[in-house]
Amino acid sequence: MYHHVKKLMYTVNIGTPDPAFGNMLLEQFGGANGELAAAMQYTVQGWNCEDPARKDLLMDIGTEELSHLEIIGALTRMHMKPLKTSREAAESDPMVTIAGGGGVNLFNSVGDAWTANYLKVTGDLYVDLHSNIAAEARAKIVYERLISFTDDPGSKEALQFLMTREITHMRAFASALESMGKPAFTVGTIAPTPNLVDQYFDGSTGSGEEGENTTGPWNNGQAGLKVVASDMAGRR
Amino acid sequence: MYHHVKKLMYTVNIGTPDPAFGNMLLEQFGGANGELAAAMQYTVQGWNCEDPARKDLLMDIGTEELSHLEIIGALTRMHMKPLKTSREAAESDPMVTIAGGGGVNLFNSVGDAWTANYLKVTGDLYVDLHSNIAAEARAKIVYERLISFTDDPGSKEALQFLMTREITHMRAFASALESMGKPAFTVGTIAPTPNLVDQYFDGSTGSGEEGENTTGPWNNGQAGLKVVASDMAGRR
Amino acid sequence: MYHHVKKLMYTVNIGTPDPAFGNMLLEQFGGANGELAAAMQYTVQGWNCEDPARKDLLMDIGTEELSHLEIIGALTRMHMKPLKTSREAAESDPMVTIAGGGGVNLFNSVGDAWTANYLKVTGDLYVDLHSNIAAEARAKIVYERLISFTDDPGSKEALQFLMTREITHMRAFASALESMGKPAFTVGTIAPTPNLVDQYFDGSTGSGEEGENTTGPWNNGQAGLKVVASDMAGRR
Amino acid sequence: MYHHVKKLMYTVNIGTPDPAFGNMLLEQFGGANGELAAAMQYTVQGWNCEDPARKDLLMDIGTEELSHLEIIGALTRMHMKPLKTSREAAESDPMVTIAGGGGVNLFNSVGDAWTANYLKVTGDLYVDLHSNIAAEARAKIVYERLISFTDDPGSKEALQFLMTREITHMRAFASALESMGKPAFTVGTIAPTPNLVDQYFDGSTGSGEEGENTTGPWNNGQAGLKVVASDMAGRR
Amino acid sequence: MYHHVKKLMYTVNIGTPDPAFGNMLLEQFGGANGELAAAMQYTVQGWNCEDPARKDLLMDIGTEELSHLEIIGALTRMHMKPLKTSREAAESDPMVTIAGGGGVNLFNSVGDAWTANYLKVTGDLYVDLHSNIAAEARAKIVYERLISFTDDPGSKEALQFLMTREITHMRAFASALESMGKPAFTVGTIAPTPNLVDQYFDGSTGSGEEGENTTGPWNNGQAGLKVVASDMAGRR
Amino acid sequence: MYHHVKKLMYTVNIGTPDPAFGNMLLEQFGGANGELAAAMQYTVQGWNCEDPARKDLLMDIGTEELSHLEIIGALTRMHMKPLKTSREAAESDPMVTIAGGGGVNLFNSVGDAWTANYLKVTGDLYVDLHSNIAAEARAKIVYERLISFTDDPGSKEALQFLMTREITHMRAFASALESMGKPAFTVGTIAPTPNLVDQYFDGSTGSGEEGENTTGPWNNGQAGLKVVASDMAGRR
Numbered sequence A, B, C, D, E, F: 001m002y003h004h005v006k007k008l009m010y011t012v013n014i015g016t017p018d019p020a021f022g023n024m025l026l027e028q029f030g031g032a033n034g035e036l037a038a039a040m041q042y043t044v045q046g047w048n049c050e051d052p053a054r055k056d057l058l059m060d061i062g063t064e065e066l067s068h069l070e071i072i073g074a075l076t077r078m079h080m081k082p083l084k085t086s087r088e089a090a091e092s093d094p095m096v097t098i099a100g101g102g103g104v105n106l107f108n109s110v111g112d113a114w115t116a117n118y119l120k121v122t123g124d125l126y127v128d129l130h131s132n133i134a135a136e137a138r139a140k141i142v143y144e145r146l147i148s149f150t151d152d153p154g155s156k157e158a159l160q161f162l163m164t165r166e167i168t169h170m171r172a173f174a175s176a177l178e179s180m181g182k183p184a185f186t187v188g189t190i191a192p193t194p195n196l197v198d199q200y201f202d203g204s205t206g207s208g209e210e211g212e213n214t215t216g217p218w219n220n221g222q223a224g225l226k227v228v229a230s231d232m233a234g235r236r
């Protein structure tokens, strides 16, 4: 059961509205790595989760992300306000202007409708926690980019708040994953095939405009993986 | 530049075709965590990557995933063959039958068109490697489920091959991430706000059909995070 | 700001799980007229709304719909539980089984991803309230159909709860619309063109398998509209 | 059976082409509340309708909307003509220019493909008429916004024609709904649960940046609904 | 300007309804190669067309396809009627049943919403006619498959009518293309690079489960194209 | 089985980056008629194909298109590089900037995710070859338009290379189609209905802003088709 209080988790103030920046902010309102995506991914995982402790974690963070959605929405509305009356501003997002009257909606900066295809929900808790750590890393870098594209102090502060929270979440999910006590790389219950699992296939070779063939810890044996000669060599 | 050789990376043989299982296999051909998604995610990241060593890694695995797509397609076609002539089989996937003539196409088990919205590509290598580790974990669990829903030995063997490779990839990506030498949770370059980053907001409380409030390493201080009283308490 | 309590707004109990019925229930979890669509439509309208009283109404109902989403999710999970282990059950929704591990996700009964294209948000309060009344009418009829396709008493009771609430909401939105005090059909501020607005164009005529030409209050003058001879007659 | 005559229902003339305005007009050609959406919603409802009189109404208006689609398409093409040759104009809609050669197609102002997810078709006539009234209200406000973003007299006149027709349709659908003679809020045949249907749940409370808690006719008893104390209070 | 007459272009009669076949028929109502796709592709091309004669052709056929949409819709409704009341029938298309009340809507046999992404409209008449010839060939083969999956004589007859018309259209479009008098393969106005245009790159070689390397008129010189040694050979 | 070599099939060099042109180039990276669409259409057809010779052809060209994807991606990245740091450049594609860090991804110039709905794959070789000829014609005209919207010599040269290859492919597919030796318009195996197949229905008549009624080889008997009086005349 949910309850809403008409207070933002973080108070937003901006200087001069910047409509094109408002359009960019939509990435975190209705975009692929935005707050609704985070809220829904963790909440749906939480509802499906049968581990009571981590279920609480998923619901705690899933709910916080809804409050983030409200914050980024408020910030976006402030920057997009000129779309209601200015033709020039309107061109920065014609759909928001004409169809939406200048308000926010669950579309990204290029007008793509939010879709559940953004979510990663497998119903396997160990896997889902991996997906969540990655999701938080993505949200963090997106907020960092938004911060770098505005000079408005109030906007920067609000985005800094939201960005910081994603690192908190990343740490919480990593802790929940680690505390499951599973050996690394033991996803599910069926063991991978021995030997085959240690072979590194060298699918891309040569050198040119697109790089060169190299080695690193992932294929020099340090990680237990060794390059095998590509099966393609003799077949052509 | 790509080259194709008309040999499968793993030879597939099945017993009696099982059309409904063939339909399930489409999850790994044209589905959200399937082989095209893996191939495109790593390859596009690879093309964008400016770290030569990890660019090679991304291209190696991205290319291998294309070869996996070919294998899972071959396996799926074998199981779906009855759709060409049997009305009963056709009902297991009417779109494949009527629009596709019983062959494979880039749609999942419920006929959703493959979409680039499945991909996670941020252009930040450290973040992208997190996304890839999670993607491999998802692919692994999906293959495990497919294995558990068939009794056909030849199908199980081919799926075991594909499943094993995802663990190899997961190890390779984890090694590439670790060898970047970044401190944990240092995504990008802007530091999170001190103190705020250590606060765990208890967004979901109480107890009932949807669980109970708990503590764990993620909010008991072990991970450096501490529960703060929800700001909502006094506001209602 | 949101808060979640781990108690369902309505306690759900079912008898024997019915996987195919669980699949149908997904229409109200991740479908076009389902609970997330209602929650998001009203909440986003609420955030955009500048009329304080009706903003509260939109947030009240938008938040209640989130609690409905949780209920329908719980009911669906109960019915879909056999997908985790039974091949026969799995065929009722292969994507939920293989990709989702038998849990819920924001997809409808035929596996289409929830999309913000389902939402109707114009930023004009008078218009949005019309959209909301219609949305509640749709949700009501969908719940009624679900009730008619199950014999399980516990499922019927939960659906009756949810169905009833939609009528409450329909009444609340109608009251909010009426209390705005606008004359009927006065959308926005630009007046329609006199005379032209009273003309009823008879775009479909004749009789046959697809019906016959008729009159009713909408084109016999009762509503102030009169049929005009189609401009097409003389042009062929 | 359909017939087309090569005459627009309303003759369109414009002054100087305005490519960015042409891009905005696409909202009504291939957008969520545009003319194809109207045409398809009413026509498909009409084909499904078993009430002969209202079936005729749905087909009359559904067909008229096809003629509107042709008008808005003609107007859009005039404004977009510079995209065929001017690089600067081309930037106002790169997809129309590069993929479409500067002509119209069924995409909106931000290039999203028209989708049947825009449609509201339940097969319940009483419900569908509610959806149609709301759809006409949305179309009206969208045309009003388009009128406000151009200074071209010819464009304004054509849009005024189209806007006016939506009010005609709104009146016709409202008349058709009222003449069904159903008591208000009696959707379908299953009665809502007494008492529960009169309870207004106060899902959003408090006051702050997102408003304050209020009362109005919808929750002060005037509409028969009374606020009940939120069940969440005691549970936290 | 459009007009509709309430008579089907072809009268449809069926024997016993076959719900699963009705579901298959949706491919031609709301599917990728169905009647709406045909109607919209040709009509939008027609509106964009500046060659008066071929514009008439595009509008003639575009309009006929709308009449086909009506026929296939009527046939589908007859077969889907049991969905309104039978739980077993309902399982053949849960979305049509629960969300749509058993009527047709613009979704395909697996419930995917019709999308303008199905259309091929480039605004180059010579190119568009190529797309239309291919579209008619696709529609023909789909109708042929539908005919082969039913034993109902009335259904077969209606589908035979619709299938025949596509061949008529294919001939008309081919005639319109040929009568443009352009030399073969002269798309647009920029000439391809000499010599390079005659080189056939042998991207796939070897032999195995996926075939073998072969020659044919397309790479043995008959069509003016000659195999060049793959640039990849020496680079590995 | 695939192999990748880190060399572009065509070396790309550009002068000054042009971000808005880079955005346009995305049409051929992640757009409807772009290189991934070509690669996947031919490759999936190839995997389904049971004619060994034409299967090789489909795989040869499908694989070459992957190499084209790499080229157009490299060209696009060069033009989009300023998005990483310039706010003005960022506005030319906010999603690429904020979500993608200035790199390429499988989205078109207006940010729509690549979708398998772009593909035409029927599993009937004769039909698929028609679709491929049309696809190549579309790709050619799109490259021609891109060439016309840039003044950069290096960009023009790379696009000329890619454009030329599409004509090669068009010739190869046409040769493969012709060499099947089927009489024209004999799609599949069911014959169209005699006489009916020779009737040209005049669905659009009259004259006005949308053209006039005309005749041409397609309806004057030259192609064996004759206009029949529309059945609608007497029915209104």
Ligand SMILES: [Ca+2]
Residues within 6 Å of the ligand: A110, A111, A112, D110, D111, D112, F110, F111, F112
């Ligand atoms: Ca867009």
Ligand SMILES: [Ca+2]
Residues within 6 Å of the ligand: A202, A203, A204, A205, A213, A214, B056, B057, B060
């Ligand atoms: Ca390598």
Ligand SMILES: [Ca+2]
Residues within 6 Å of the ligand: A056, A057, A060, B202, B203, B204, B205, B213, B214
């Ligand atoms: Ca908690």
Ligand SMILES: [Ca+2]
Residues within 6 Å of the ligand: B110, B111, B112, C110, C111, C112, E110, E111, E112
């Ligand atoms: Ca689907």
Ligand SMILES: [Ca+2]
Residues within 6 Å of the ligand: C202, C203, C204, C205, C213, C214, D056, D057, D060
């Ligand atoms: Ca009429």
Ligand SMILES: [Ca+2]
Residues within 6 Å of the ligand: C056, C057, C060, D202, D203, D204, D205, D213, D214
């Ligand atoms: Ca309230």
Ligand SMILES: [Ca+2]
Residues within 6 Å of the ligand: B110, B111, B112, C110, C111, C112, E110, E111, E112
């Ligand atoms: Ca589906």
Ligand SMILES: [Ca+2]
Residues within 6 Å of the ligand: E202, E203, E204, E205, E213, E214, F056, F057, F060
């Ligand atoms: Ca070859």
Ligand SMILES: [Ca+2]
Residues within 6 Å of the ligand: A110, A111, A112, D110, D111, D112, F110, F111, F112
């Ligand atoms: Ca878009």
Ligand SMILES: [Ca+2]
Residues within 6 Å of the ligand: E056, E057, E060, F202, F203, F204, F205, F213, F214
């Ligand atoms: Ca004509």
Ligand SMILES: [Mn+2]
Residues within 6 Å of the ligand: A035, A038, A065, A068, A139, A162, A165, A166
């Ligand atoms: Mn967040």
Ligand SMILES: [Mn+2]
Residues within 6 Å of the ligand: A038, A065, A136, A139, A165, A166, A169
């Ligand atoms: Mn987070």
Ligand SMILES: [Mn+2]
Residues within 6 Å of the ligand: B035, B038, B065, B068, B139, B162, B165, B166
């Ligand atoms: Mn793989």
Ligand SMILES: [Mn+2]
Residues within 6 Å of the ligand: B038, B065, B136, B139, B165, B166, B169
């Ligand atoms: Mn992998």
Ligand SMILES: [Mn+2]
Residues within 6 Å of the ligand: C035, C038, C065, C068, C139, C162, C165, C166
């Ligand atoms: Mn509800």
Ligand SMILES: [Mn+2]
Residues within 6 Å of the ligand: C038, C065, C136, C139, C165, C166, C169
């Ligand atoms: Mn409701």
